[in-house]
Amino acid sequence: MGLLNFLISKSIMYIPGPIVGLFAKSYIAGPNLYDAVRVTHELNNKNIMATIDILGEFISTKDEAKYYKERCIEILDTIDKEGLDANLSLKPTQMGLLLDKSFAFDNIREIVAHAKSLNNFVRIDMEDSPCTDDTLEFYRKLREEFPGHVGTVLQSYLRRTPDDILKLADGPMNFRLCKGIYNEPRKIAYKDPYIVNRNYTYSLELLLKNRAYVGIATHDEKLVFEALRLIEKYDYKKDEYEFQMLLGVDEELRDIIVSAGHRLRVYVPFGKDWLPYSRRRLKENPNIGRHALRQLFGIHGS
Template sequence: MSLFNAVVSKTIMHVPGPVVGFFAKPYIAGETLEDSVNVTKDLNRQGIMATIDILGEFIKTLDEATFFKNHCLEIQKAINREGLDANLSLKPTQLGLELDKQACFDNIREIVALAASLKNFVRIDMEDVTTTDDTLDFFRRLREEFPGHVGTVLQAYLRRTSRDIDALSDGLLNFRLCKGIYNEPRLHAYKDPAVINNNYTYCLEKLFQKKAYVGIATHDEKLVFEALRLIDAARSG
């Protein structure tokens, strides 16, 4: 099993392993928990906080979901034991979303409960649009039970994202904001890169106005500039 420190598209499941390895290498912390702990320590020494993700979204049985849940729990314990400046990101489909929604929620709840008891944090990754409603529902329920210990992800390419921010504004807002990595139908997603960027900035501004915690997850220099501009404006206004 490979441990990742960033998200890799579902499409890689159809690509030969060595090819995936070549392109994903910058994002892969290693093959084992120990690798991931060492890479995280190295990042922490450079003043960089990390999030640890496990690869493997396509599961076929609930036993596999339990397998991944147990690894998530191990990562949480390792973060605590090693004193890492890091948290865990997890994927609902890896924990059984497409097999049994309640079992998936129970798995995620167990992981978030452990994180809360260790004063850590879990980010629920956002996958394709068929999972958006359930993922936001899990976030809503878990933030009530474990306030400050759970967040999720919003995708700027989705037409619904601004409305989702409004709908979730009755509680603690903690999001990673990204463009979105899945090939979604035009019905759900903007396709024009300029519009996606405009929506990213629009949603980021809205989140700042609502005093949300936002992880600004982009490599796009134009968006990094816009984010810095908005932070500067918020500080001086």
């Protein structure tokens, strides 16, 4: 990691919000759903799919959870009305998981049922490790009731992920596979980036071997290379998997993947509560900050 990347990673939680905003503005669609619709249209015109997410964390009341549930239903209706090639991502804690597990499940179930009525899809995002068991439980229940309309996320930095795959292989599987961004204790999460990458490749092979539909979520070209090797090994057709990337990150690699004929989906977040998301992303990938500085000051090159 270069010096600038190191400094961004270590100091991001202490940088004032307006400065973080300068770094993050290319990676968030904007404050309103209209902004996400505009960006999604632009992506669709480039033969790129989207998943739309309304930002918001640390809710403390059920009324807030109901608000976000209504916004998620609004997003699904807007996708349908606008004819977008997009689906919805949501966070269990945004639906009230830390307040009342049954209440959160009912909220998510209502959203997934609405997605099914529109022939759309909901991705239940994975958060930090205290949420993992409940999130996978929600997914298991909902995939039985709404097959083909719901998926969730697995994280390769967690030691448990291969076991989770095998436990969930008793039914249809639809997962986004990513590295993971939360600061977890070593006893449950790998800390060595090399091992995280190896576990990503190992987990992806387990998924493909079990004929899962996988959103291969990475900006790491080494992992893209491994994914393409495994896709060929297990004879996957191009409508049986997709790559996934964050908005504004390594658009050159994104275009290479799309130009080769692979499906690719971009995560399009929007909302006024952008600061926690931006801090996490900059901490996870300081290259975002480096790229933003180049754009800000008109610097080109590597």
